Amino acid sequence: MAGSMTTRAIAVLLPAAEGQQIASELARGGFDPVLLDGVRDLGRLLATRSDVVTAIIDAESDIDEASDAWDLLHGDGRQIPALLVVNPATLDRLDTSSPNHENDEYLTRPYSAESIRWRVEAMCIRSVAVDDGSGPVLQGALESTDWGRRGQLTAVFNPKGGVGKTLIATNLAAVLVDKGQRVLLVDADTVTGHVPISLGMDGVPTVVDAWRDELEGGPALTFTEIASGHSSGLRVLPLSASPIHTELLDPERVAREIVAARRVTDHVIADLHPSYSPLNRAILDKADRILVPVTPDLPAIRAVMKLRDVAEELGMRDRLALVVNRTNTGVPVADIEKAVGLTVYAQIHSAGLVIVKATNEGRTLVENAPREQVTRDFGALADHILGREASTAARPAFRLFGRQAATRA
Numbered sequence: 001m002a003g004s005m006t007t008r009a010i011a012v013l014l015p016a017a018e019g020q021q022i023a024s025e026l027a028r029g030g031f032d033p034v035l036l037d038g039v040r041d042l043g044r045l046l047a048t049r050s051d052v053v054t055a056i057i058d059a060e061s062d063i064d065e066a067s068d069a070w071d072l073l074h075g076d077g078r079q080i081p082a083l084l085v086v087n088p089a090t091l092d093r094l095d096t097s098s099p100n101h102e103n104d105e106y107l108t109r110p111y112s113a114e115s116i117r118w119r120v121e122a123m124c125i126r127s128v129a130v131d132d133g134s135g136p137v138l139q140g141a142l143e144s145t146d147w148g149r150r151g152q153l154t155a156v157f158n159p160k161g162g163v164g165k166t167l168i169a170t171n172l173a174a175v176l177v178d179k180g181q182r183v184l185l186v187d188a189d190t191v192t193g194h195v196p197i198s199l200g201m202d203g204v205p206t207v208v209d210a211w212r213d214e215l216e217g218g219p220a221l222t223f224t225e226i227a228s229g230h231s232s233g234l235r236v237l238p239l240s241a242s243p244i245h246t247e248l249l250d251p252e253r254v255a256r257e258i259v260a261a262r263r264v265t266d267h268v269i270a271d272l273h274p275s276y277s278p279l280n281r282a283i284l285d286k287a288d289r290i291l292v293p294v295t296p297d298l299p300a301i302r303a304v305m306k307l308r309d310v311a312e313e314l315g316m317r318d319r320l321a322l323v324v325n326r327t328n329t330g331v332p333v334a335d336i337e338k339a340v341g342l343t344v345y346a347q348i349h350s351a352g353l354v355i356v357k358a359t360n361e362g363r364t365l366v367e368n369a370p371r372e373q374v375t376r377d378f379g380a381l382a383d384h385i386l387g388r389e390a391s392t393a394a395r396p397a398f399r400l401f402g403r404q405a406a407t408r409a
Contacts, residue, residue: 042055154291
């Protein structure tokens with residue numbers, strides 16, 4: 001990268017092998033990591049570059065050197081936040097209650113290189129955000145850098161339940177990860193949502209948990225910071241674990257946080273409850289595309305016909321993308337297209353026992369059954385979203401339609 005307006009330099013003060021691994025991951029995320037041998041190197045870096053946005057400092061092995069490094073980050077009018085690797089003993093020696101530390105982050109070993117990158121990305125977002133009283137709001141400064149890029153938001157929605165929303169959301173997300181994409185899967189069904197359960201994830205943090213902690217004096221966390229990792233490589237975030245405790249989920253704030261999450265991921269997939277609630281409306285308004293699962297039966301087809309009319313009224317029809325689930329059963333695809341007035345975007349074959357086995361094991365199809373037709377169908381769907389030619393093996397189960405869904409800011 002060249003030019004201070006398009007770079008985000010990260011100073012890395014970690015042991016050599018560890019630092020190299022972290023630097024490689026940060027470079028993958030679009031940063032410019034700079035490996036340093038110590039405080040003197042940090043001083044020289046700060047004297048010659050003005051685009052250092054944070055420093056990752058090992059405060060576990062040498063607290064005094066870490067303190068000196070932190071002082072440099074805050075000298076000469078600078079206020080550069082630090083990501084400090086600590087243990088309980090060194091953390092006790094840091095005056096974390098000081099206002100000067102309010103933008104710092106802390107973590108303990110062991111940690112993954114990916115978790116470091118997520119932390120750094122979240123810190124960069126917060127560095128160009130202000131709080132308008134309802135939570136951090138991104139400002140225009142983000143748009144003037146490489147951080148102006150954003151991932152795609154795909155909502156999975158049908159006002160009728162039982163059509164395979166969660167199946168499509170989870171497995172599309174997993175296949176996108178398998179294709180090298182960074183994906184945040186949001187379980188936005190606050191009534192019957194079971195994305196974590198279907199992925200074998202128990203007791204994962206929710207947005208309601210995090211926002212309740214925030215009200216009690218805890219930190220304001222981004223969606224990517226709250227999210228939990230799955231064995232497939234997905235980041236998974238339920239909005240709530242209970243339909244009773246959702247009063248904190250202000251729809252507009254949820255939508256803003258999803259927009260923020262797109263800055264640091266390639267794709268956000270949101271599995272929505274089958275209703276036209278204010279929360280759903282806020283998310284749908286920001287979506288780049290709305291995948292509409294439909295099973296080949298009359299009740300499901302009629303529900304999509306109603307959705308088509310509602311979407312027309314709301315100005316969203318051009319973003320509807322029809323996905324026929326269990327395509328090899330029931331009403332033929334051509335008849336569904338004729339009845340609904342929408343061209344089918346993708347088809348997913350029925351695979352009952354394969355899906356049940358994967359769900360029982362808390363795994364995705366790409367993990368459990370990579371060679372099955374249903375998994376190839378999801379691969380074709382992912383390729384369509386990525387704008388790639390569908391693979392030959394997947395073509396029989398996939399039909400392109402005229403154009404990409406409209407992109408919305």
